[in-house]
Amino acid sequence: MRCPRLLLIDDLGGERDDLEAQLLERGFAVDTAASGEAALRLADADIPDLILCELHMVDAQGLSMLERCTRDLPDVPLIVITEGSDISDVMQALRLGASDYLWKPVGDIEVLIHAVEQALERSRLRQENSRFKQELEAANQQLKEYVEALQQDQRAGREVQLGMLPPTPMAIDGFRLQHQILPSLFLSGDFVDYFRITDRHFVFFIADVSGHGASSAFVTVLLKNFSRRLRREYRPRMLSAPGEILRWLNQELLESQLDRHVTMFLGIIDCQDDRLAYANAGHFPAPVLTEAGEARYLELPGKPLGLFPDARFESASLALPERFRLALFSDGVFEVMQAPSLAAKEARLLQAAREHAELAGLCRELGLAPGLEAPDDVACLLLSRGE
Secondary structure: OOOOEEEEEOOOHHHHHHHHHHHHHOOOEEEEEOOHHHHHHHHHHOOOOEEEEEOOOOOOOHHHHHHHHHHHOOOOOEEEEEOOOOHHHHHHHHHHOOOEEEEOOOOOHHHHHHHHHHHHHHHHHHHHHHHHHHHHHHHHHHHHHHHHHHHHHHHHHHHHHHHHOOOOOEEEOOEEEEEEEEOOOOOOOEEEEEEEOOOOEEEEEEEEEOOOHHHHHHHHHHHHHHHHHHHHHOOHHHHOOOHHHHHHHHHHHHHHOOOOOEEEEEEEEEOOOOEEEEEEEEOOOOOEEEEOOEEEEOOOOOOOEOOOOOOOOOEEEEEOOOOEEEEEEOOHHHHHOOOOOHHHHHHHHHHHHHHOOOHHHHHHHOOOOOOOOOOOOEEEEEEEEOO
């Protein structure tokens, strides 16, 4: 390690030489100067680690020298040595930036060495702290830039994701469909879609991908791609047995190895026969069917997609009344609702679905306002006719 270099300023040659010898003996490198001007020239050429300055030099430059040093070399500690008894000069020196002071004659070299080592250690700690602060500020700036770039990417991804969603509201052969998705982050793992698949059939579904953020949102891209494929590659029997569609999608997700599972409720409406065929892949809560002023859950068991290779999905169907509403939610809705138990939340969901025919009113009743900061994504889909 480099030995500390000291600059000793004293216009009395004998005392200066004695101190220099003792400091050299203790392993310090020492430069000496007999005047303030000479000292500043030495300091300009090579900045010392510490300055020892006689406060009451014959040329009366002690205080002015101190002031210039602390102004021009603010990071260099300075110890004043004085033989006077006027404490006011010492206090002035400390106010000007001196880090310590010693009285002449410095009879005990250990006192001097201790003062020098303490001043050097404090200087080292200040410099280290300053370096850490600079490194932290640089790291914070890099992090800020990274977060800003990430947020820009997330916003762009959000725009792409919004572009994948169907129009809202949308009418298909007298049926009205509306949806709203409130992501907990920029991107959502919840997804809805509805589209005509034949002249007399249309498909609708609500899906909830496990996890949050970009990795979950990526699965929604696969779901949208699956919607497009379904339009082209469906089998006629699937129109009355949507459990077959879930079985197909289950295999697709397993083969993708994305380490994400999906819950989904999928329905197919036959507009000619006024029938709903549906299947449920572990989606909770079950859709709420409202007709004739009464609301009930449309429950059907099923396992999530992307977990079980041999999973089978039951299909069910029902005749649709002339006037009805079918409200579908992701389970994030229960994270927002204020109620003492799950049973109370389910009861409140039934009541809200029964009382509100419009999606805006239903969401408002449940506390699902745009910009909501929720712990989980929330998706709502409302299918209705004659309301």
